[in-house]
Amino acid sequence: MTSAPRPHHRPEGPAMAAAHTPAAPAAPDTTGRLPGLRERKKRQTRDALVQAAHQxxxxxxxxxxxxxxxxxxxxxxxxxxFRYFANKDEVALAVMADAENHFIECVRQxxxxxxxxxxxxxxxxxxWRDLATADRTGAGSVTSALELLRMIEETPTLLAAHLRRVTEQERVIVRVLAEREGVDPDQDLRPRVLAAAFGSVLRAAHLSWTPDHEDTGPEAMIALIDRHLDQLGPALAGHWQH
Structure with a gap:
């Protein structure tokens, strides 16, 4: 479902400054405390590297x-x-990794x-709403995030690494769902089936986005995801011929 590569153009001035991609909000550590000054500065440097790389x-x-x-x-x-990232591929995937981790935390809560x-x-x-709120640049964040995802889909080495992480994320979601419902995922197939189906629908929704969408805010992406999720039941269990 990947799209044909598109020519890239270097933005200049304010346009480039607005091309930030949303980063996950700072979270408390395992003791419930907010990060200290040193940790915040390290996070700021990491986020700055990610934003510069994506621009x-x-x-x-x-x-x-x-x-x-x-x-x-x-x-x-x-x-x-190199204190923050092993290579260029890792920094390219950083926002998606952060977003996936944030999604898992949301499910747990x-x-x-x-x-x-x-x-x-x-x-x-x-x-989507949290990550857009965490971004300081406003409406451009969703567009740049989805353009980044499209770039990953069009770059074989990045796509391979991204799909490996998606597979790992799916395993975590299976465990979280199983714990929520008190079932054994080795015996009960429902957590695996739901995690796989949900992940596939999300990917289809993300890939159906096009850069010419007029609304670049998070609600536009949420509406697109909702349209896809609304079709999950009919597509799996319903009759398609009317």
Missing amino acids: LFLGQGFAETTVDEIAAAVDVSQRTF RPAGESPFEALRASIVQS
Whole structure:
């Protein structure tokens, strides 16, 4: 379902500054405390590297961007870059990894009375809204996030790494759903089936987005996801001929 590669153009001035992709909100550590000053500064440096990398990737192409360019855009050394990321591929996937982790946390926090499907659906809506709120640039965030995802789909090495992570995420979701419902996922197939179906529908929704969407805010993406999820039951269990 990947789309044909598109030419990349380097943004200039304010347009490039607005190309941020949303980063996950800062979360408390395992003791419930908010990060200290040192941790916040490290997070700020990491986020700055991610944002600079994505601006360059979307502006001039992934293959054409070097680690030196990313580091220079944040005014740090190449050595500093490698304290945070092992390579260029890892920084390209960082926002998606953060978003996936945030989604899983949202699922864990959903009310116990919700059905598993309701919990997943509410979590993806909450995730998009939270990540957009965490971004300081406003409406451009959803567009740049989805353009980044499209770039990953069009870059074989990135796509392979992204799909490996998606598979790992699906396993975590299976465990979370099983724990919520008190079932054994090795014996009960429902957590695996739901996690696989939900993940596939989300990917289809993301890939159906096009850059010419007039509304670039999170609600437009949420509406698109809702349209796809609304078709899950009829597509799986309903008759297609009328």
